[in-house]
Amino acid sequence: MADDQTMFPQHIRALKPYVPGLPIEQVARRLKLPVTQIAKLASNENPLGASPLALRALADQPIDPSRYPDADCTDLTHALAAHLDxxxxxxxxxxxxxxxxxIVASMLLASGRSAVYSQYSFQAFVNAVQRVGGSARVVPSPGFTVDLEAVANAIGPDTSLVYVANPGNPTGTWLAPQALEAFLKRVPSQxxxxxxxxxxxxxxxxxxxxSLAWLKRHPNLxxxxxxxxxxxxxxxxxxxxxxQPHLADVMRRLRAPFSVTQSAQLAGAAALADSEFLQRTAEANRQGLAQLGAALQRMGIEALPSSANFVLARVGDGADMAQRLQRRGLIVRPVANYGLPEWVRLSVGRSEENARLIDALETELQAPTDSK
Ligand SMILES: Cc1ncc(COP(=O)(O)O)c(C=O)c1O
Incomplete structure (x- = not known):
């Protein structure tokens, strides 16, 4: 067998695996517990489940799995266009x-080109750049928010792409609209x-x-x-x-044909109309963030302010705490791979799941370290 040195280009050899939140079934098997006793608070999923309108659309319109899906995603695309105007x-x-x-990384990057993003950015930015052999200009983020001034200053002659997440993952922090707009004006059009x-x-x-209005003014967004x-x-x-179409056209050409299943297209289009579910979701999340935030503060655990459905909390040894919580049937996300070994990311769950997490954290923080 050829050795990896000769078979793979250097940027592929350097790829790190994406580390997802552990599946509920896997943890249940390991702990010999029913799946109903496992709370997954590790992947920022919706604890209320799926949009009821999406579920109804899936039930009402059976999909024939022997047929390829619509490669152009026609109905979903038109539903999105109408929804977003x-x-x-x-x-x-x-x-x-x-x-x-x-897709955007492969559209704009290659060896010799760079992308700029902030420290503590979503792992998928890192991987997307690396997969296509681009280089990264990573901007320090001492305050856990994206330093837009520094990001703009980091753009170099080889830069063709900037990634910014708002809110960020795993930080949950957000950017003021005025700051983002001013930043967009500073970024060169190419x-x-x-x-x-x-x-x-x-x-x-x-x-x-x-942001949709910004798209009209910024053809590079x-x-x-x-x-x-x-x-x-x-x-x-x-x-x-x-x-804008000059980018969207190329993105469509790079999209793998038939990659969006018919069920996904149908459910997505139906979910767009589910404003009631979105409101309920946002309200439950607001309450969950408050519940977790108050408890973390009471316990003296530093936590970042969050505009997302998770909170980043400094617990000491993040990997160890995640392990200990997992033994109690609570899956949270350690974030050492983001350079944050002292922190864990806690997704907001249902209120009873949040309460279980708070109790478990409290107990584990009081437990002597030799009881690990
Ligand atoms: C910041 C951010 N962007 C994008 C995604 C990707 O989500 P999906 O591929 O499920 O749409 C995630 C998922 O965790 C995320 O945290």
């Missing part, structure tokens, strides 16, 4: 917004900006900028959103990017 040729549906992050809004629906209205979080459709894999 943009032309249909600005919309690119994909198998999760993460695949748009990758450098694309991908604004990742995976958690937008959780942001209080006054913190939300009008790409906005990505997803059905995985607030709409509760993570398992179906459907998200989208919005950009």
């Amino acid at each position: 943009v032309p249909a040729d600005w919309v690119v549906a994909a198998a999760g917004s993460e695949s748009i992050l990758g 450098v694309a900006v991908l604004l990742d809004e995976a958690y937008r629906e959780y942001m209080p209205a006054e913190r939300c900028g009008d 790409i906005v990505t959103r997803t059905f995985s979080k607030a709409y509760g459709l993570a398992g179906l894999r459907v998200g989208y990017g919005v950009a």
